[in-house]
Amino acid sequence: MKALTANRLIDGEVVFWKAGAWIERFADAQFFADDDAAGAAAVETAKGQPTVIVDPYLIDVVESGGGWAPVSYRERLRALGPTNEPTHGKQAEGGASVEAIRAAAGAARSTGRVDLIRRK
Amino acid sequence: MYRYDAIDREFVADRAAEFRGQVARRLAGELTEDQFKPLRLMNGLYLQLHAYMLRVAIPYGSMDSRQLRRLAHIARTYDKGYGHFTTRQNLQLNWIKLGDTPDILDQLAEVDLHAIQTSGNCIRNVTADPYAGATAEEIDDPRVWSEVIRQWSTLHPEFSFLPRKFKFAVTASAKDRTAARVHDIGLVLRRSRDGALGFEVIVGGGQGRTPYVGPTIREHLPVGSLLSYLQAILRVYNRHGRRDNIYKARIKILVAALGKEEFARQVEEEWSKIDSAPADLPDTELARIRGAFTPLAFDSLPARSETFEAAKAASPALARFARNNVKPHKKPGYAIVEISLKAHHATPGDASAEQMETVADLAERYSLDDVRATHEQNLVLPHVKLDDLPAVHGALEAAGLATPNIGLISDIIACPGLDYCALANARAIPIAQAIAQRFEDADRAELIGELKIKISGCINACGHHHVGNIGILGVDKKGEEFYQLSLGGSGQEDASLAQILGPGMSADKVPDAIEALVDTYLSARTGQERFLDTVRRLGMAPFKEAVYADAH
Numbered sequence: 001m002k003a004l005t006a007n008r009l010i011d012g013e014v015v016f017w018k019a020g021a022w023i024e025r026f027a028d029a030q031f032f033a034d035d036d037a038a039g040a041a042a043v044e045t046a047k048g049q050p051t052v053i054v055d056p057y058l059i060d061v062v063e064s065g066g067g068w069a070p071v072s073y074r075e076r077l078r079a080l081g082p083t084n085e086p087t088h089g090k091q092a093e094g095g096a097s098v099e100a101i102r103a104a105a106g107a108a109r110s111t112g113r114v115d116l117i118r119r120k
Numbered sequence: 121m122y123r124y125d126a127i128d129r130e131f132v133a134d135r136a137a138e139f140r141g142q143v144a145r146r147l148a149g150e151l152t153e154d155q156f157k158p159l160r161l162m163n164g165l166y167l168q169l170h171a172y173m174l175r176v177a178i179p180y181g182s183m184d185s186r187q188l189r190r191l192a193h194i195a196r197t198y199d200k201g202y203g204h205f206t207t208r209q210n211l212q213l214n215w216i217k218l219g220d221t222p223d224i225l226d227q228l229a230e231v232d233l234h235a236i237q238t239s240g241n242c243i244r245n246v247t248a249d250p251y252a253g254a255t256a257e258e259i260d261d262p263r264v265w266s267e268v269i270r271q272w273s274t275l276h277p278e279f280s281f282l283p284r285k286f287k288f289a290v291t292a293s294a295k296d297r298t299a300a301r302v303h304d305i306g307l308v309l310r311r312s313r314d315g316a317l318g319f320e321v322i323v324g325g326g327q328g329r330t331p332y333v334g335p336t337i338r339e340h341l342p343v344g345s346l347l348s349y350l351q352a353i354l355r356v357y358n359r360h361g362r363r364d365n366i367y368k369a370r371i372k373i374l375v376a377a378l379g380k381e382e383f384a385r386q387v388e389e390e391w392s393k394i395d396s397a398p399a400d401l402p403d404t405e406l407a408r409i410r411g412a413f414t415p416l417a418f419d420s421l422p423a424r425s426e427t428f429e430a431a432k433a434a435s436p437a438l439a440r441f442a443r444n445n446v447k448p449h450k451k452p453g454y455a456i457v458e459i460s461l462k463a464h465h466a467t468p469g470d471a472s473a474e475q476m477e478t479v480a481d482l483a484e485r486y487s488l489d490d491v492r493a494t495h496e497q498n499l500v501l502p503h504v505k506l507d508d509l510p511a512v513h514g515a516l517e518a519a520g521l522a523t524p525n526i527g528l529i530s531d532i533i534a535c536p537g538l539d540y541c542a543l544a545n546a547r548a549i550p551i552a553q554a555i556a557q558r559f560e561d562a563d564r565a566e567l568i569g570e571l572k573i574k575i576s577g578c579i580n581a582c583g584h585h586h587v588g589n590i591g592i593l594g595v596d597k598k599g600e601e602f603y604q605l606s607l608g609g610s611g612q613e614d615a616s617l618a619q620i621l622g623p624g625m626s627a628d629k630v631p632d633a634i635e636a637l638v639d640t641y642l643s644a645r646t647g648q649e650r651f652l653d654t655v656r657r658l659g660m661a662p663f664k665e666a667v668y669a670d671a672h
Contacts, residue, residue, distance in 0.1 A: 009218065012171035012217065050152060050153060051148070051149040055153075073538075073600075073601065077169060077538060077539065082214075082539035082540055082549075083547065084549040084550065084553070085467075088170075
């Protein structure tokens with residue numbers, strides 16, 4: 001599965017795509033099947049919003065501990081916040097969805113991010 | 121310290137106003153991100169993992185209490201109440217909003233601070249000896265020359281679009297506290313045999329993907345010729361430096377490609393074409409700048425303070441702090457106090473707004489209103505009376521700032537790493553914390569002695585791992601955080617590059633590996649040998665054996 005992420009222009013906040021809107025919690029993100037053309041279509045829509053967000057890209061997500069988590073540890077850090085300050089960032093709210101991301105093991109490169117760097 | 125005049129103030133205020141306009145145009149869609157990015161970078165604003173990051177210049181690492189209080193205020197008002205002191209004596213704020221940045225720049229400008237040229241392909245904030253004006257070792261005040269370079273290089277039209285970023289370090293002491301030999305240009309003030317003041321000019325050092333210890337291209341440049349000579353170096357670089365490959369664009373690549381002699385020859389040839397009169401600083405202007413750093417009004421004091429001696433005898437904690445964090449001052453009865461930002465559970469280089477305010481108060485009351493940031497991510501009160509050391513130590517202790525570990529194994533440099541940085545491949549902060557906690561025993565740390573561990577979360581080497589006695593580089597190995605250890609580096613006057621020890625390891629293996637390295641050193645050292653000396657004497661083999669023995 002995939003999710004669409006970006007950073008919000010005005011404050012840099014990590015945001016995720018949900019049915020045409022940008023939301024802050026990974027747990028609320030819309031997931032696309034890997035072969036779902038809607039994911040690529042959402043990226044194109046996002047690129048048309050340069051005054052709202054910066055650098056939209058798709059990330060891989062997997063089931064983890066009863067919830068969902070980004071596959072790559074880089075994206076898990078984006079979805080949580082810095083590990084040295086556990087009360088800062090999105091992780092501060094705690095709860096099952098945050099724990100699911102924290103529990104995610106195994107890691108892979110952030111493929112969406114690599115593609116983004118390559119495009120540049 | 122240097123005080124802005126009306127021209128400086130107007131310039132910085134104008135620049136903040138200009139950025140306010142640029143932000144408004146970006147938000148309105150009149151500038152694309154590609155157009156805006158170089159503009160925000162030239163004002164120190166990066167987009168990191170969780171938010172924007174603002175890198176504030178602390179020119180040559182020197183602040184007064186008013187400026188440090190303002191940084192605390194900004195951290196509290198616009199960030200999450202803390203800031204991160206960097207390996208180039210700057211302060212990074214991790215949770216900045218683009219929309220707030222124009223107001224922050226205005227707030228900085230009010231206290232003669234800015235974020236100009238803390239990023240981008242230009243001449244960056246100059247690093248200088250944090251003990252400037254306080255140490256008896258120096259033969260001149262490096263802040264004078266750092267300020268000269270700051271004024272000369274700020275928005276220099278010819279050098280604002282260099283092939284790549286460009287970093288200076290200036291020191292005037294034999295003991296190098298600036299890592300001058302791993303800067304693009306390192307300037308070491310020296311006196312010639314006839315007493316004339318000049319610079320040893322080191323060019324083409326650097327870390328990152330391709331590390332070099334910079335060669336000296338001129339042993340003694342008369343100080344009056346500094347700016348014309350720098351102009352010649354920058355011109356040769358601007359003309360021949362590579363712009364086709366970001367990884368080969370730094371001046372170190374050019375110097376290495378041409379060779380030290382040929383590079384020096386081209387600089388001398390270029391220099392001979394420059395008319396000194398307009399290029400070099402007039403004596404009157406140098407005198408004006410030097411006047412801003414006139415020796416302070418030190419009291420005449422006895423070299424020994426009975427108050428301090430009695431307090432030390434009564435307090436083992438103060439005695440330990442004095443052994444490790446208090447350094448000799450040029451004036452009798454004074455001391456240089458290093459404030460460690462490396463408490464064992466803390467993030468290296470981080471200070472809370474409250475801690476910044478404590479240090480500002482102490483500076484105002486006890487250190488002639490002067491504070492320094494070091495490239496090793498600590499702070500310095502440069503002019504403290506020995507009589508006042510017990511009070512200063514007590515106040516630091518109450519603020520969690522009295523960790524007595526300067527130069528010891530837990531005084532670790534670490535970049536923000538993947539916890540914050542968009543470029544990082546692995547985290548650096550948790551590795552530093554794990555090592556610091558492993559070596560929390562203060563007696564053992566003193567027994568081990570000087571040992572500099574430096575950790576970077578990617579090959580860009582902001583954490584100076586190439587010049588760590590033990591360097592640790594975080595890498596992404598098939599999607600996992602892995603750490604590559606290296607040994608034998610130094611960023612000081614005896615600069616050398618660390619050599620890779622062996623295969624990388626996972627984070628949980630790193631503290632044991634450090635333990636094995638330390639045990640090997642302790643069992644092999646002779647006399648007063650530092651860890652670095654033992655590594656240089658014995659080579660890598662026994663250390664490699666100790667770390668990887670279990671793997672056989």
